[in-house]
Amino acid sequence: MSEFKQTFNSSLGKKLIMALTGLFLCTFLIVHLGGNLLLFSKDNGFGFNVYANFLTHFPPIEVVAYILYLAILVHALYAIILTIKNRKARPVGYAVQAKSDATWSSKNMGLLGSILFVFLVIHMGDFWFKYKYTNEVNFKEYRTDLATGQTTESTYTPAAADFSHSVSTENNVEIVRVKDLHARVVKTFSNIWYVLIYVIAMGALSFHLLHGFQSAFRTAGWVHRKYTPIVYGIGCWVFAVIIPLGFAAMPVYYYFVNRG
Amino acid sequence: MSNGNMNLTLKVWRQKNAQTAGKFVTYKAENISPDMSFLEMLDVVNESLTLKGDEPINFDHDCREGICGMCSLYINGHPHGPKRGITTCQLHMRTFHDGETITIEPWRAAAFPIVKDLAVDRAAFDRIQQAGGYVSVNTGGVPDGNAIAIPKVIADEAFNSATCIGCGACVAACKNASAMLFVSAKITQLGLLPQGQPERYRRAQSMVAQMDEEGFGNCTNTGACEAECPKEIKLTNIARMNNDYLSAKLFREEEIHEEQHG
Numbered sequence: 001m002s003e004f005k006q007t008f009n010s011s012l013g014k015k016l017i018m019a020l021t022g023l024f025l026c027t028f029l030i031v032h033l034g035g036n037l038l039l040f041s042k043d044n045g046f047g048f049n050v051y052a053n054f055l056t057h058f059p060p061i062e063v064v065a066y067i068l069y070l071a072i073l074v075h076a077l078y079a080i081i082l083t084i085k086n087r088k089a090r091p092v093g094y095a096v097q098a099k100s101d102a103t104w105s106s107k108n109m110g111l112l113g114s115i116l117f118v119f120l121v122i123h124m125g126d127f128w129f130k131y132k133y134t135n136e137v138n139f140k141e142y143r144t145d146l147a148t149g150q151t152t153e154s155t156y157t158p159a160a161a162d163f164s165h166s167v168s169t170e171n172n173v174e175i176v177r178v179k180d181l182h183a184r185v186v187k188t189f190s191n192i193w194y195v196l197i198y199v200i201a202m203g204a205l206s207f208h209l210l211h212g213f214q215s216a217f218r219t220a221g222w223v224h225r226k227y228t229p230i231v232y233g234i235g236c237w238v239f240a241v242i243i244p245l246g247f248a249a250m251p252v253y254y255y256f257v258n259r260g
Numbered sequence: 261m262s263n264g265n266m267n268l269t270l271k272v273w274r275q276k277n278a279q280t281a282g283k284f285v286t287y288k289a290e291n292i293s294p295d296m297s298f299l300e301m302l303d304v305v306n307e308s309l310t311l312k313g314d315e316p317i318n319f320d321h322d323c324r325e326g327i328c329g330m331c332s333l334y335i336n337g338h339p340h341g342p343k344r345g346i347t348t349c350q351l352h353m354r355t356f357h358d359g360e361t362i363t364i365e366p367w368r369a370a371a372f373p374i375v376k377d378l379a380v381d382r383a384a385f386d387r388i389q390q391a392g393g394y395v396s397v398n399t400g401g402v403p404d405g406n407a408i409a410i411p412k413v414i415a416d417e418a419f420n421s422a423t424c425i426g427c428g429a430c431v432a433a434c435k436n437a438s439a440m441l442f443v444s445a446k447i448t449q450l451g452l453l454p455q456g457q458p459e460r461y462r463r464a465q466s467m468v469a470q471m472d473e474e475g476f477g478n479c480t481n482t483g484a485c486e487a488e489c490p491k492e493i494k495l496t497n498i499a500r501m502n503n504d505y506l507s508a509k510l511f512r513e514e515e516i517h518e519e520q521h522g
Contacts, residue, residue, distance in 0.1 A: 003509070007509040007510065010468060010469065010472055010505075010509075011440075011468065011471070011472050011476075011478045011479075012468055012501075012502055012505045012506060013506075013509070014478065015478055015479065015502075016502075016506060082478050085477060085478060086435075086436035086437070086438070086477035086478055086480075088370060088475070088477075089369060089370050089371065089436060089437035089438070089475060089476055089477030090368050090369055090370065090435075090436070090437040090477065091370055092368050093368060094334060094337065094365055094368055095271075095284065095363055095365060096334075096336055096337040096363040096365070097337045098336060098337030098338050098342065099337075100433065100482075100484045100487055100488070101483060101484065101486075101487035102435075102482035102483050102484040102487070103482070103483075106480065106481065106482040106483065107435060107482055109480060211481070214481075215480070215481040217499075218481045218495070218498065218499045218502070219479075219481065219499075219502055220502065220503075220506070221499050221500070221501075221502035221503025221504075221505075221506055221507075222499070222503070223496055223499035223500070223503075
């Protein structure tokens with residue numbers, strides 16, 4: 001067995017893979033939330049649609065996206081492998097188990113992760129898959145008068161079947177034709193069940209990261225008297241509060257405030 | 261009871277050996293002094309079982325002063341009982357109340373097979389220790405005391421880790437039956453000190469390899485071990501072990517050979 005193979009087959013090596021993929025997914029959340037804040041701008045989805053178009057047509061981002069999907073799968077796969085090993089390590093359980101100091105989230109990472117995985121399948125099916133692989137997302141045309149800055153929008157039916165997007169300027173009017181993912185967002189979040197699924201999933205995300213973020217640092221061996229409190233602070237406030245709240249605010253906002 | 265003594269109901273795991281199935285058997289522990297230790301209470305119960313011609317309850321114990329790491333017992337859902345920072349032999353019956361039912365189970369882990377009743381075989385820990393939990397010293401003249409200066413903060417940390425008695429409560433408490441608190445305490449205690457440096461990265465690799473071979477689970481940083489450890493070994497040890505192991509594996513030249521152990 002080569003040394004690297006041996007390393008990543010060891011308990012600590014597998015845990016390191018969990019930690020690093022987990023932290024990578026955490027960094028993605030920051031970008032994803034940042035970009036999606038465009039959903040709160042009252043421009044009839046202009047900014048958001050252009051952003052979505054950019055994400056799906058800029059090659060470096062597409063490469064990162066595939067690394068991201070791989071990270072999700074590896075994180076889930078290693079979680080399953082480690083859980084099976086952990087179950088095998090205690091074939092006979094206890095009759096009585098007292099309440100322990102261990103936090104609820106730390107003991108239920110598998111449950112929380114499973115909720116998140118189901119959510120990701122629903123979420124990517126709703127947006128990513130429909131956007132990239134179906135014709136269910138219609139096109140929209142935004143005309144911006146460059147002199148006044150006024151934007152008007154209308155639906156657009158592409159002539160060619162493989163049309164993806166276009167940006168052109170005619171008579172000092174900028175014409176942007178992109179897939180209208182924003183309309184899909186409005187439609188999805190007009191359904192109370194979707195709103196509930198999204199909010200519950202963000203609750204699961206919060207608890208998953210409350211434990212996961214700092215645990216990843218421990219697993220990687222990065223514990224220090226001076227820096228660990230900062231890691232805990234970021235894990236708690238940024239990853240378990242701000243990010244899930246930010247994401248959960250989107251379906252809630254679209255259901256209650258902006259119904260398209 | 262006028263003399264303050266207690267009557268208790270015990271639900272004890274009885275199992276002839278690793279090959280046969282075990283079950284809970286209920287016993288009455290009568291006229292138990294609150295000043296007895298938990299092990300002395302079991303002695304009293306065993307005394308009466310012996311007089312009745314029954315097989316006494318088998319449990320591990322040795323020094324009975326909280327230092328040998330021999331006593332175990334999962335009492336009412338806690339390794340070494342409900343009190344913090346003590347072993348079962350230091351647990352007094354006044355912790356319980358008259359009429360209480362106490363459930364006593366052995367440590368549960370695949371790597372700790374049951375020998376009989378409440379006694380488990382913790383030789384896996386010995387094998388991990390033998391894999392690298394030592395400092396090799398050449399014979400020769402006795403070195404001067406304090407010849408190697410060690411900062412107090414480091415000496416204290418190393419000593420805190422060295423208080424691990426290897427009882428296995430961490431494995432018993434962990435939902436994954438992970439031995440990482442034990443192994444990390446042993447790695448840290450030596451790895452922090454100058455005398456432990458030459459073998460530091462080999463040690464981390466060999467001890468972790470042996471730990472994996474024994475079939476313990478994987479740490480998920482719940483901290484249940486730290487909460488139940490009779491010596492209050494800190495979870496930070498595990499992070500130190502991870503650091504030593506991962507830097508050894510990914511960045512250092514030292515290597516260990518698979519055939520060295522196991």
